[in-house]
């Protein structure tokens with residue numbers, strides 16, 4: 023039975039006008055999307071607090087969000103465009119017109135000499151939806167290449183493909199409000215205590231409020247998220263399909279499968295049920311190492327203590343079998359009827375603040391704005407008409423994805439790279455290979471708020487971007503909630519919003535007439551009109567309407583009573599051609615790399631609570647550097663003993679690609695046979711500190727998402743560990 027969640031629409035009276043007024047925004051770190059109030063002093067944001075009226079966080083913030091003000095104006099803010107023709111030489115300050123003319127000339131030259139696909143735009147979930155849309159319009163519409171991808175490729179590309187395959191569209195069906203209605207939480211390959219702290223607090227509060235609520239966690243590591251787990255399953259890394267199949271099989275035996283729902287609203291159950299028998303708990307144990315009794319306990323709980331909400335993140339996505347992993351957890355939700363009703367659903371957590379906006383506005387190399395696909399001739403034609411370009415302008419070839427970008431640079435097929443809001447020389451796997459590939463490009467332009475970063479330092483042209491609080495725009499969080507970020511302070515120096523930089527480059531390329539925007543609102547209006555009639559329809563959602571509510575709106579948002587849609591598919595009609603959700607029969611595949619005598623350990627990588635990615639922002643806040651001041655490698659005591667390592671000793675981690683060095687943290691939080699390193703401390707900390715020197719770029723064939731959660735490594739004591747100051 024489905025009923026809409028009660029979501030009272032609190033009205034907010036805008037208090038815009040004086041410079042020192044509190045204005046509404048959204049935290050620019052994680053995909054939780056907490057609402058903030060911030061105000062400026064002397065033109066720059068000076069104070070930040072949680073927005074008590076925002077439904078996501080109700081006034082609360084984690085430390086990263088609360089400590090945003092100090093990261094906005096720092097000594098290393100990039101103030102002016104910087105250019106150099108020779109990448110071994112120094113940068114020179116140039117004017118904006120000179121910078122964009124030079125860049126446009128490089129783009130033109132590459133396209134004239136090598137064709138349209140010699141250019142690529144690599145963006146980020148830090149960008150607002152308006153930036154994404156404009157990037158796509160320029161690349162896909164006018165530069166005639168679908169070579170536009172984003173760092174979301176490293177993040178939730180696997181979830182995008184799986185939602186499309188299983189539900190017919192890239193549509194997370196749930197809401198955070200389902201947390202307050204769920205009885206059983208199944209958290210797989212995610213560490214929300216560190217990575218989605220406000221959601222974690224909501225789950226914790228829910229557990230405290232209702233004695234029947236239970237939490238099942240699936241993670242090889244014992245993270246702090248495990249503190250709220252009633253059952254913690256610790257599979258061997260990369261064996262989630264076997265584990266989830268096994269959970270489904272045992273759920274079936276425990277009577278937890280909803281046969282009426284399956285018959286009426288799904289297809290593919292027969293094929294799936296035929297493979298499930300292989301994954302009886304005792305047999306799955308051989309693959310996963312999870313004791314059969316634990317799987318049985320978890321399955322019985324899942325079967326009997328509904329509604330069940332499943333939440334997952336990178337432990338499933340960042341895998342050479344990432345799409346299968348996602349399909350496996352969606353299979354489980356569908357088979358048990360845990361979808362489209364309060365407290366239930368397969369809910370993929372997004373990482374970055376606007377990863378979802380990129381999915382919606384066509385930020386991925388296979389996508390076009392409004393959940394359209396490059397491969398669909400009708401979708402291409404719709405945009406060609408909307409953009410006023412000749413039929414056939416949009417290429418029918420999918421663009422390069424992040425890892426393919428590296429391969430194309432190596433092969434000399436890609437000549438000009440435009441990077442915005444991401445730091446690939448720290449965040450892509452096999453960093454040395456990426457560095458060598460980037461060195462082959464004819465021209466690299468990087469748009470960032472800070473300089474130097476690992477990537478700006480390798481550019482020809484560095485363009486100063488306004489960042490959070492200095493520009494407006496919209497972002498979408500994990501639960502499809504679109505919120506407006508007001509401009510609070512002014513950008514320093516000559517920094518410009520990303521969309522304005524894109525507009526100026528488009529102008530210099532001669533497309534001025536089609537990029538004639540004065541404000542981000544005009545871009546939003548153009549984009550939202552293109553969503554009319556689509557599953558994510560926001561055609562009636564204006565900036566004015568977003569300003570009137572403290573809540574934003576969950577798409578689709580069609581105006582009037584359909585302002586906001588907390589839950590999708592409530593009539594159990596899915597977005598597939600026949601309206602039925604699709605099961606997928608899956609068997610456990612191997613990881614791209616295998617453990618062997620030379621490389622006997624699995625390297626897992628991930629995050630800590632108080633750092634954000636490559637530390638360009640959080641690394642500058644003394645309070646945030648306190649909890650984890652430096653890189654580390656978690657090693658199980660057994661593995662430490664085997665190579666005579668004591669806690670704190672420097673250890674070298676060697677893979678087939680490269681090696682990094684970190685102080686060892688000897689702990690049974692990692693299972694024997696696995697080591698874990700956070701990837702925050704990149705080459706700017708120490709030349710050899712990033713696990714991405716060793717991480718694997720093998721990727722899932724369907725989502726092209728790299729296997730950042732598994733690399734075969736060995737460890738040995740290192741003489742010293744380089745230390746750096748933050």
Ligand SMILES: Nc1nc2c(c(=O)[nH]1)N[C@H]1C(S)=C(S)[C@@H](COP(=O)(O)OP(=O)(O)OC[C@H]3O[C@@H](n4cnc5c(=O)[nH]c(N)nc54)[C@H](O)[C@@H]3O)O[C@H]1N2
Nearest residue numbers: 211212213217259260335336337373374628629631634635
């Ligand atoms: N503090 C902080 N928060 C962040 C971020 C940040 O940088 N810092 N980044 C944001 C972004 S962009 C993202 S994508 C999210 C990521 O959020 P999460 O995915 O929750 O975080 P990770 O630490 O990358 O990985 C989650 C867990 O996956 C586990 N894991 C590894 N291999 C496997 C496996 O084979 N199977 C299973 N089941 N689990 C496995 C790891 O042990 C780890 O605990 O966080 C967001 N929030």
Ligand SMILES: Nc1nc2c(c(=O)[nH]1)N[C@H]1C(S)=C(S)[C@@H](COP(=O)(O)OP(=O)(O)OC[C@H]3O[C@@H](n4cnc5c(=O)[nH]c(N)nc54)[C@H](O)[C@@H]3O)O[C@H]1N2
Nearest residue numbers: 176177443444445449469470471487489627635636638701
């Ligand atoms: N080994 C390993 N590697 C990983 C992962 C992992 O789990 N393990 N996770 C992957 C995932 S999920 C992700 S999302 C990526 C993240 O990787 P990156 O995207 O490379 O990480 P960030 O540090 O967030 O980089 C954002 C950059 O944008 C800049 N910036 C901030 N705001 C703005 C703005 O408004 N405009 C512009 N132009 N620039 C801005 C910042 O200063 C910073 O340089 O890392 C991936 N890499």
Ligand code: SF4
Nearest residue numbers: 049051052056084087
């Ligand atoms: S939970 Fe995420 S969105 Fe909320 S304050 Fe913390 S980092 Fe920001």
Ligand SMILES: [Mo]
Nearest residue numbers: 176177373374
């Ligand atoms: Mo991410």
